Amino acid sequence: MNKFRLNIDGKEVFGIPGQTILEVARENDIEIPTLCYDERTEIYGACGLCVVEVEGNPKLCKACATQIAPNMIVNTKTPRVIESRKTNLELLLSNHRGDCRPPCKLACPAGTDCQGYVGLIANGKYREAIELIKERIPLPGAIGRVCPHPCETACRRGLVDEPISIAWLKRFAADHDLFGEDPFMPEIAPETGKxxxxxxxxxxxxxxxxxxxxxxxxxxxxxxxxxxxxxxxxxxxxxxxxxxxxxxxxxxxxxxxxxxxxxxxxxxxxxxxxxxxxxxxxxxxxxx
Incomplete structure (x- = not known):
């Protein structure tokens, strides 16, 4: 297959027709920042951090969504590119929570910290996982068996292959605690007299x-x-x-x-x- 010759930041590189600027740059160890790009998912191009200058094009181009062309000349670090990336990042962060609430947690009727306890279980921290679960769900062994798990429908992992089995993991953590030697008992506040x-x-x-x-x-x-x-x-x-x-x-x-x-x-x-x-x-x- 014929390859296209192009120039990125003064470096002569080659790419296959249909590839994007970002793909060719990564193959040649040329760094172009991204936030929304993932090669396993459909190109979205929303973050605007991968913009580059392409000679002959008056507008900045998104490297993740722009296909290469023969003899294309690309610049990734000009003052205009850097300023645009900085502005785009500032806009993203201006109305952005410091700690994103993931769709699995938003979908859970109990507001359970799904990503939190899934991560704890993955790291073998079962005690910490059940403590986190019981901040919201007092009966996780039962709920882990009967919940229709809307969290899994919303799980972003489904965009790549399949959702994480969140309900089964909750059930595992609950059973591991329930039939262990020292089941978790929550701390009780001082008696109120009520x-x-x-x-x-x-x-x-x-x-x-x-x-x-x-x-x-x-x-x-x-x-x-x-x-x-x-x-x-x-x-x-x-x-x-x-x-x-x-x-x-x-x-x-x-x-x-x-x-x-x-x-x-x-x-x-x-x-x-x-x-x-x-x-x-x-x-x-x-x-x-």
Whole structure:
């Protein structure tokens, strides 16, 4: 195949028709900065950091999106190029958060730090991973099994090959902790002297109790059914969510100091007014 001869920064190089300036430059160890370019994905050319001067073209060209031509003369470090790159970078950063929130986290209804615990698991830091997960999800073993994982639909890794198995990794971290010698117990704030009644022992009520107890409040859960768990226990089959997993996670919440009272129907076995009178606050978590 015939090759094109071109000149980049005074260096004579060769490229195959159809290649971009950036591709030829990289093959010849000529540095052109980029932010949005990845050879595994479709060319986007949004960042504007790879602009170069091409002799005969009055406009700056994006090296990632401009194909080479015979006898092309390219300059990558002229004052005009450097100033344009600086301006483009300043514009990108002017309205940009210091810590980007990734699409997986934005897609998670609980706002879980998905990329955080995936990275911790990848580095073998399982204890730190479950601590991070439980900042948002008190029942990760159960949720890791039944969550429809919208985080994976939004995962940018899918642009390259396939999404990371975020829900399975959450489940792994939860099981590793749950059946280890020393399951993670969150730090509880100093006692506030306030007591809270949570009506409903499903995932919503259990989650409320978990976070309220972490804040130092005394918490009591009232549940109408014989066992706590709500839809997780009575609506999801055993093969999908083993009751052993659910029981262990509920047990951890109970060990935090949460009082759990099953087989009590508010308004029948105990008056709601009595609950309101005896507690500083009442939270309704009756679910569906």
């Amino acid at each position: 007591n809270v009644a949570v009506i409903g022992g499903g995932p919503y009520g259990l989650s409320m109790a978990y976070f309220l107890r972490r804040m130092g409040h005394e918490v009591t859960i009232y549940e109408a059914m014989p066992k706590l768990g709500g839809m997780l226990r009575y609506g999801i089959p055993e093969y999908r969510l083993p009751k052993e997993i659910l029981d262990e996670e509920i047990s951890l919440i109970e060990r935090m100091g949460v009082t759990m009272i099953p087989n009590v129907k508010i308004g029948k076995d105990i008056a709601f007014e009595t609950i309101r009178r005896d507690y500083d606050a009442v939270c309704l978590g009756i679910g569906a």
